[in-house]
Amino acid sequence: MLLAFRCALASERVAATAIEANEFPQLSQELGVWSVPRIVVDGEPRWDGSVPEPEFLRRILA
Protein backbone atom coordinates (compact mmCIF):
# COMPACT_ATOMS: atom_id res chain seq x y z
CA MET A 1 0.00 0.00 0.00
CA LEU A 2 2.77 2.43 0.91
CA LEU A 3 4.45 1.78 -2.40
CA ALA A 4 1.30 2.75 -4.28
CA PHE A 5 1.01 5.87 -2.14
CA ARG A 6 4.67 6.75 -2.76
CA CYS A 7 4.00 6.57 -6.49
CA ALA A 8 0.98 8.87 -6.14
CA LEU A 9 2.96 11.32 -4.03
CA ALA A 10 5.75 11.34 -6.61
CA SER A 11 3.67 11.62 -9.79
CA GLU A 12 0.70 13.81 -10.67
CA ARG A 13 -0.30 11.08 -13.12
CA VAL A 14 -0.87 8.50 -10.38
CA ALA A 15 -3.74 8.26 -7.90
CA ALA A 16 -3.74 5.56 -5.25
CA THR A 17 -6.53 4.43 -2.95
CA ALA A 18 -6.33 1.80 -0.24
CA ILE A 19 -9.69 0.13 0.25
CA GLU A 20 -10.61 -1.74 3.39
CA ALA A 21 -11.99 -4.92 1.84
CA ASN A 22 -14.28 -5.98 4.70
CA GLU A 23 -15.96 -2.62 4.84
CA PHE A 24 -16.89 -2.61 1.16
CA PRO A 25 -17.94 -6.23 0.56
CA GLN A 26 -19.85 -5.53 -2.64
CA LEU A 27 -16.91 -3.93 -4.40
CA SER A 28 -14.57 -6.59 -3.02
CA GLN A 29 -16.81 -9.30 -4.40
CA GLU A 30 -17.04 -7.62 -7.80
CA LEU A 31 -13.25 -7.54 -8.01
CA GLY A 32 -12.84 -11.06 -6.61
CA VAL A 33 -10.84 -10.05 -3.57
CA TRP A 34 -10.00 -13.28 -1.76
CA SER A 35 -6.61 -12.38 -0.41
CA VAL A 36 -4.84 -9.12 0.31
CA PRO A 37 -3.21 -6.98 -0.69
CA ARG A 38 -4.94 -7.21 -4.05
CA ILE A 39 -3.69 -4.69 -6.56
CA VAL A 40 -6.13 -3.24 -9.07
CA VAL A 41 -4.84 -1.04 -11.88
CA ASP A 42 -7.32 1.15 -13.76
CA GLY A 43 -10.18 -1.03 -12.52
CA GLU A 44 -8.57 -4.33 -13.55
CA PRO A 45 -7.46 -6.80 -10.86
CA ARG A 46 -3.77 -7.45 -11.52
CA TRP A 47 -2.16 -9.46 -8.73
CA ASP A 48 -2.25 -10.40 -5.05
CA GLY A 49 0.56 -9.94 -2.58
CA SER A 50 3.49 -7.64 -1.94
CA VAL A 51 6.32 -7.37 -4.45
CA PRO A 52 9.62 -5.42 -4.39
CA GLU A 53 9.61 -1.85 -5.70
CA PRO A 54 11.17 -2.52 -9.13
CA GLU A 55 8.68 -5.30 -9.80
CA PHE A 56 5.79 -3.17 -8.55
CA LEU A 57 6.74 -0.40 -10.97
CA ARG A 58 7.20 -2.86 -13.80
CA ARG A 59 3.76 -4.34 -13.23
CA ILE A 60 1.76 -1.13 -12.85
CA LEU A 61 3.42 0.42 -15.90
CA ALA A 62 3.06 -2.69 -18.09
Next chain:
Amino acid sequence: MGVRRMALLRADEETKVREWFAALGRPVELFVALGPEETPRSGAGDVDFGDEMVRVCEGLAELGDGVNCSVEQKPEGFPRFPAVSIRPEGRDVGVRYDGLPWGYELGSLVGTVVEAGREETTLRLESLAALEELDRDLRLEVFVTPT
Protein backbone atom coordinates in the same frame (compact mmCIF):
# COMPACT_ATOMS: atom_id res chain seq x y z
CA MET B 1 -23.56 4.92 30.61
CA GLY B 2 -20.86 5.91 28.14
CA VAL B 3 -18.83 3.38 26.23
CA ARG B 4 -15.19 3.32 27.24
CA ARG B 5 -13.08 3.72 24.11
CA MET B 6 -9.72 2.15 23.66
CA ALA B 7 -6.74 4.46 23.30
CA LEU B 8 -5.61 4.93 19.73
CA LEU B 9 -2.01 3.90 20.42
CA ARG B 10 0.01 2.38 23.24
CA ALA B 11 2.14 4.88 25.17
CA ASP B 12 5.39 3.71 23.54
CA GLU B 13 3.80 3.84 20.08
CA GLU B 14 2.49 7.34 20.74
CA THR B 15 5.96 8.54 21.73
CA LYS B 16 7.38 7.16 18.48
CA VAL B 17 4.64 8.71 16.33
CA ARG B 18 5.14 12.09 18.03
CA GLU B 19 8.82 11.91 17.09
CA TRP B 20 8.01 11.06 13.47
CA PHE B 21 5.39 13.79 13.19
CA ALA B 22 7.73 16.34 14.76
CA ALA B 23 10.25 15.60 11.98
CA LEU B 24 7.83 16.18 9.08
CA GLY B 25 9.29 18.40 6.39
CA ARG B 26 5.91 19.84 5.41
CA PRO B 27 2.42 19.86 6.95
CA VAL B 28 -0.09 17.12 6.18
CA GLU B 29 -3.85 17.40 6.24
CA LEU B 30 -6.10 14.45 6.97
CA PHE B 31 -9.26 15.32 5.05
CA VAL B 32 -12.04 13.08 6.32
CA ALA B 33 -15.03 12.48 4.06
CA LEU B 34 -18.23 11.27 5.67
CA GLY B 35 -21.42 10.11 4.03
CA PRO B 36 -23.74 7.14 3.53
CA GLU B 37 -21.97 3.89 4.37
CA GLU B 38 -22.44 0.36 3.09
CA THR B 39 -24.12 -2.18 5.33
CA PRO B 40 -21.72 -2.81 8.21
CA ARG B 41 -19.82 -6.06 8.20
CA SER B 42 -21.16 -8.84 10.40
CA GLY B 43 -19.78 -8.57 13.90
CA ALA B 44 -19.25 -4.84 13.61
CA GLY B 45 -21.73 -4.32 16.45
CA ASP B 46 -22.59 -0.73 17.17
CA VAL B 47 -19.42 0.73 15.73
CA ASP B 48 -20.09 3.95 13.87
CA PHE B 49 -17.37 3.90 11.23
CA GLY B 50 -17.69 7.59 10.46
CA ASP B 51 -17.36 8.60 14.11
CA GLU B 52 -14.40 6.26 14.52
CA MET B 53 -12.72 7.68 11.42
CA VAL B 54 -13.00 11.19 12.88
CA ARG B 55 -11.68 9.96 16.24
CA VAL B 56 -8.70 8.24 14.58
CA CYS B 57 -7.75 11.20 12.40
CA GLU B 58 -8.29 13.84 15.07
CA GLY B 59 -6.31 11.64 17.44
CA LEU B 60 -3.40 11.50 15.01
CA ALA B 61 -3.59 15.25 14.42
CA GLU B 62 -3.09 15.78 18.16
CA LEU B 63 0.27 14.07 17.94
CA GLY B 64 2.01 16.67 15.83
CA ASP B 65 1.69 20.36 14.99
CA GLY B 66 2.33 19.53 11.35
CA VAL B 67 -0.71 17.25 11.09
CA ASN B 68 -4.23 18.60 11.01
CA CYS B 69 -7.64 17.11 10.44
CA SER B 70 -10.70 18.47 8.68
CA VAL B 71 -14.06 16.80 8.17
CA GLU B 72 -16.58 17.27 5.40
CA GLN B 73 -19.93 15.66 4.64
CA LYS B 74 -20.27 14.08 1.18
CA PRO B 75 -17.53 16.01 -0.62
CA GLU B 76 -17.29 15.54 -4.38
CA GLY B 77 -15.05 12.82 -5.76
CA PHE B 78 -15.49 10.35 -2.92
CA PRO B 79 -17.36 7.20 -3.99
CA ARG B 80 -17.17 5.46 -0.61
CA PHE B 81 -17.52 6.57 3.00
CA PRO B 82 -15.91 7.02 5.38
CA ALA B 83 -12.65 7.91 3.66
CA VAL B 84 -9.59 9.97 4.39
CA SER B 85 -7.54 11.86 1.85
CA ILE B 86 -3.94 12.38 2.93
CA ARG B 87 -2.90 15.81 1.66
CA PRO B 88 0.63 17.23 1.77
CA GLU B 89 0.32 20.96 2.41
CA GLY B 90 -3.45 20.57 2.02
CA ARG B 91 -3.19 19.56 -1.66
CA ASP B 92 -5.20 16.61 -2.96
CA VAL B 93 -2.53 14.56 -4.72
CA GLY B 94 -4.66 11.43 -5.09
CA VAL B 95 -3.76 9.54 -1.92
CA ARG B 96 -6.81 8.15 -0.15
CA TYR B 97 -7.85 5.47 2.27
CA ASP B 98 -11.43 4.22 1.96
CA GLY B 99 -12.78 2.66 5.13
CA LEU B 100 -11.68 2.79 8.72
CA PRO B 101 -7.94 2.18 9.12
CA TRP B 102 -7.83 0.14 12.29
CA GLY B 103 -5.52 -2.53 13.62
CA TYR B 104 -2.47 -2.96 11.43
CA GLU B 105 -3.85 -0.41 8.97
CA LEU B 106 -3.62 2.36 11.55
CA GLY B 107 0.15 1.89 11.34
CA SER B 108 -0.11 2.16 7.57
CA LEU B 109 -1.98 5.45 7.88
CA VAL B 110 0.73 6.78 10.19
CA GLY B 111 3.34 5.66 7.63
CA THR B 112 1.41 7.44 4.89
CA VAL B 113 1.36 10.69 6.88
CA VAL B 114 5.13 10.39 7.34
CA GLU B 115 5.58 9.78 3.60
CA ALA B 116 3.32 12.68 2.68
CA GLY B 117 5.27 14.89 5.06
CA ARG B 118 8.56 14.27 3.24
CA GLU B 119 9.74 16.91 0.82
CA GLU B 120 11.74 14.32 -1.11
CA THR B 121 10.40 10.98 -2.29
CA THR B 122 11.85 7.76 -0.95
CA LEU B 123 11.30 5.99 -4.27
CA ARG B 124 14.38 4.76 -6.15
CA LEU B 125 15.73 6.97 -8.90
CA GLU B 126 14.85 4.31 -11.48
CA SER B 127 11.26 4.27 -10.23
CA LEU B 128 11.02 8.04 -10.43
CA ALA B 129 12.41 8.00 -13.96
CA ALA B 130 9.84 5.38 -14.96
CA LEU B 131 7.00 7.45 -13.50
CA GLU B 132 8.23 10.55 -15.31
CA GLU B 133 7.79 8.64 -18.57
CA LEU B 134 4.08 8.14 -17.88
CA ASP B 135 1.96 9.75 -20.57
CA ARG B 136 -1.42 8.72 -19.15
CA ASP B 137 -3.20 8.79 -15.83
CA LEU B 138 -2.93 5.68 -13.67
CA ARG B 139 -5.43 4.67 -11.02
CA LEU B 140 -4.17 2.24 -8.38
CA GLU B 141 -6.41 0.52 -5.84
CA VAL B 142 -4.99 -1.66 -3.11
CA PHE B 143 -7.42 -3.83 -1.19
CA VAL B 144 -6.34 -4.37 2.39
CA THR B 145 -7.73 -5.76 5.65
CA PRO B 146 -7.08 -4.62 9.20
CA THR B 147 -5.18 -7.74 10.28
